[in-house]
Amino acid sequence: MDALARSIADVGLPHPLLVEAAREAIADSAPETARSRAEALASSLLRPVVNATGVLLHTNLGRAPVEHCSTARASNLEFDLSSGRRGSRQAHAASLLARATGAESALVVNNGAAAVLLVLATLAKGRAVVVSRGELVEIGGGFRVPDVLAQSGAELVEVGTTNRTRLSDYEAAISSREDVALVLKVHQSNYRIVGFTEAVGVGELSRLGPPVAVDLGSGLLDAATPWLEGGPPEWLAGEPAARQSLEQGAALVTFSGDKLLGGPQAGIIAGRRELVAACARHPMARALRPGSLVLGALQETALSYLRRDGRAIPFWRMATTPPEVLRSRAGALVAKCGPHLRAVECRSVVGAGSAPGTEIASFGVALAGDQTAALRGADPPIVARVRSGETICDLRTVDQADDLVLADVLCRLAAGREA
């Protein structure tokens, strides 16, 4: 067993894991499978991949790509360098995000679901939360608004119907009971209700009395996108934004760090100072707090927004690359790898429940047949999709620096077809 494990040392796994692969192979009377077992284990480990799916925020591929370096040094995570006393974990990324959204204060937790849970548990436990029936959504990954409400200890009060909810529906619910703690508005995210519909805006809701919490989900900071030179792209139309929701009177907004914000996985609660402070004091906040790796990456993202430098945020750089640029990159790949590769028009999507139903014009390359398994086996693995019998690599979601990686693998596959 040990000799077999040593013979596959080049797979690069620690010896005990190679021994395990060898033991399983021998137990199955198939020692020749030791290598493939070890390789399968190696490829199950977390590693970078090239996202050629055309889905910019692919939840299975870690949503927004972020670059962040940190050294093995300590940090001033909770230490105030000017006074030398204990500081706050929310003094850096959270305070920059409060500035970027125009909020009085902000708090960072582990993800968007945690942000919603903490807001509800802090402000509405044992009391009523009014929500439109059109917004009792499931976001995916088991996040269902009614279930999260139940977990927080708040009582759900449904108003309106699936397609139409009016201000009078909210008014009736609020005046019929004494214990309404919050009006919750939830972004429908991954689906749209179209046709005979009616919903109530944040402005009107905020004049009803109880504080309004808006679960934005996708984390667009400002509908005016001052970090983009060309202003808001067409596909962003109708996407609710943090700054505008707060201006319209929302007491709190919650959103994810790794959707349209383009940062690491995190959840942000922003809004009125005393409400954010109450969330921070809740015992659950301690269990939901992020570490310095996440806060460091989020701080970088927040600084890029404050510099109005959308190009420094990989998500925005990719999402706003003009189609002509992608067309010429596709042309260059075809020129390099020959006639078995074809430049094709394709349509990218934002993903992660953001801007549902909208597409972004894009270009990519196509290769005949289903080559996705071979692409996944490359180093780094390339994740592509199949459309009408062809494998398509959408270049919008590929960093330009990775065109070389793509060329290397695609040229090999194209040459294989020639042979």
Ligand SMILES: *Cc1c(COP(=O)(O)O)cnc(C)c1O
């Ligand atoms: C995505 C989303 C969430 C959950 O956020 P995570 O960061 O994935 O936990 C919650 N609410 C809405 C409206 C969302 O779109």
